[in-house]
Amino acid sequence: MLLIRKRIIASALAVMTTVCLLSSCSAGWEDLESVGTGSGDSAPSSEPQDQTGSAGNGTDSSSAEGSTIQTGGKPEINPDDWNLILVNPSHPLEEITRDNLVELTVTQKSNGNGKYFDRRAAEYVVQMFEAAKEEGINLLSRSTFRTYNLQKTYFDSHVNSFMAQGMTEDEAKEKTLDYTAAPGTSEHHTGLAIDITTSEWEADGKGLNDSFAETDAAKWLKENAHKYGFILRYPKEKESITKIKYEPWHFRYVGVEHATEIYSRGICLEEYLGELD
Ligand SMILES: [Zn+2]
Secondary structure, eight states: OOHHHHHHHHHHHHHHHHHHHHTTTOOTTTOOOOOOOGGGGOOTTTSOOOOSSSGTOOOTTTOOOTTTOETTTTEOOOSSSSSGGOOOOTTTSSSSOOOEEOOOOOEEEEEEEEEEEEEHHHHHHHHHHHEEEEEEHOOOEEEOOOOOOHHHHHHHHHHHHHHHTTOOHHHHHHHHHHHHTTTTGGGGGOOOOOEEEEEEHHHTTOOSOOOGGGGGGHHHHHHGGGGGTEEESSOOGHHHHOOOOOOEEEEEEHHHHHHHHHHHOOOOHHHTTOOOO
């Protein structure tokens, strides 16, 4: 009897230790910062939902589709679902949190920032990369979650480089906004967006440009990403809606059902959510 009780206590201690070890991993990421966007000046007051940290609001975290309910074969669109969060120039994030992030186990750019992804969707990144690998395509995570400050660093460096080419500050900012979201309005703040290239692409020192669209990887992603819950977020023919130039490398997790619907209808996320400016 005593032995059994000791075993029970030992098991309980083992479980507690495991839980502590797991929970400590989200507290010790020194290369990340938890920051607000400070966007009180730009955030529209109509922005209703708590856009981050929504795992505890009743959503079944074991479901890739969040609380989405299917009706008549089509997924129901609930804009409050964590996987349907809209972040764009007119929908900035009010808070950027790393609460739901986990480390991706896929190949990453060595000096990139493609390490952290939303834990509710990370397994689908892995599945997509594995499926591509079976086709001989070596996908690489170049950029995923970004803090406000990291986005600001990217944004400012583009502005500065355009100004160095002779543009005024306003011209440089306008040009930068074609491809780079202003801090606080980047989908990368959500942990649900990923810039994907390939190991070969990076080994050749190629950057993010339109010619990536011609690669087998980009073609494969365009036709298959929805099977893993991802959409090509900034299609060429939707530039006037997304306000972002074509990015054949940028994919966004929305869940398999929504992604399949968006893919088959040939629309972008703004159209899907009925959020056209
Ligand atoms: Zn991106």
